[in-house]
Amino acid sequence: MVLNEKIYELNRIVYHIDKDKINAISNILIKGIEQGGTIFFCGNGGSGATANMFDELILKMNQELEELGVAKKVKSFSLNASTVHMSEIITNQSYEYIFCQPLLYSGTDKDMLIAISGSGNSQNVVEAITTAKQLCMQTIGLTGMSGGKISQLVDEGIIADSQNMQQIENVHSIILHMILTKVKNQLIISDNRKV
Template sequence: MNQPIKQSGRHDDIMTYFSETEKAIQASHVLAADIDRAAELCISSLRNGGKIIFCGNGGSAADAQHLAAELMGRFLIDRNPLPALSLTVDTSALTAIGNDYGFEKVFSRQLRGLAQKNDVVFGLSTSGNSANVVEAFETARSLGLATIGLTGRGGGKMEPLSDVLIAVPHDKTNHIQEVHIAVGHLICAFIEAELCQTKP
C-alpha cells in the first residue's frame, strides 16, 4: 500500500525559487530584439557554410555542450545535422593547452586551429568576465568572426567584444543560467524554423 508523502516543510522555498526564476524570465523580455539578432547571425552563418562554436566554463560549459548538441542532433524536428561544436569537450586539448599556455588560452587556441570564415563564436559567461571566453572573443575579432555573448547584467568585459550581447538583467548565477538555456533553446528553434521551413 502506498504511503502518503510527508510534507518536508520546503514548499514555500520551492515556490519562492520558482517565483524568482519567473521574474528573471519576465525581466528578460527586453532582450527580444537581441535574441532575434543572434538568431539571424547564426542563420546567416549556417547558410553561408559556417558553423556555430560555443564556449563557457562550469555550468556554462554544460550549456555550451547542450546547445551544440541540439543543433548537431535534433531539437524540435527531424532534419539534417547543423554544424555546431563546443570547445569544452576535448579534455586532452583543454589540459594540454591549459598546462602549456595557461587556462585563459584553452578556447582561443582551439579557435585558431578550428575556426573558418563565416563561423560564429557563441560565448556563455554569467559575469561576462571569464578570461578564457573574453580571450576567445578577442581572437574571434582578429579572425573576422562574429561573436554572440550570453551573460548576466551589464555584460562585463564581453560587452564591447560582442556583435550581439544578450545580457540577462539579473545578478544571481543560477537564475541567469536558467534564462541562458531558455534563450539558447529559443535560438535553436528559430534556426530550425528558418532553415527547415517549420514553425518554432
C-alpha cells in the same frame, strides 16, 4: 530563496528578455549556417556545461531536420568538449587561452562564436572572443549581472537580468532553446521555399 521565489524570479527574468535580440542573434546564426559556417560554443563551469549541452541539442536538431527532409545541416562544436585538448593547452600555455588555439586552428570568417559567462568577465572567454574577432567571426555573448567585459566586446548579446548565478545559467539555457527553435523553424521555411 524558497521554491516559489525562485520560480517567480526566473519568470521575471525570462519575461524581460529582449525579443529583438533573440531575433538578431537568430538571424546572425541563420546567415552563418547558410554560408556553411560552424557555431562554436565556450564557457566555464556551468556555462561550459551549457555549451556542451547545446552542441548536443544541435545534433538532435539536425536529426529532426533530416527526418523532415531539410537539406541544410547545422555544424557546431563546443570548445569545452575535449578535456584532452583543454588539459594540453593548460599545460603548455595558460588557462586564459584555453579556447583560443582550437579557434585559431578551425575557425573561419563564416563561423560564429557563442560565448557564455555568468559574470561576463571570464578571462578565457574574453580571449576567445578576441581571437574570434581576429578571424572575423560573428560573436554572440550570453552574460548575467552587469554584462561585464564580454557584453562590450561581442557583436550581439543578451544579459540575463540577475545577480544569482544559478538563475543566470537557467536563463541562458532558456535563451538558447528560444534561439535554436527560431533557427530550426527558419531553416525549415527556407528549405520549403527552394522546392
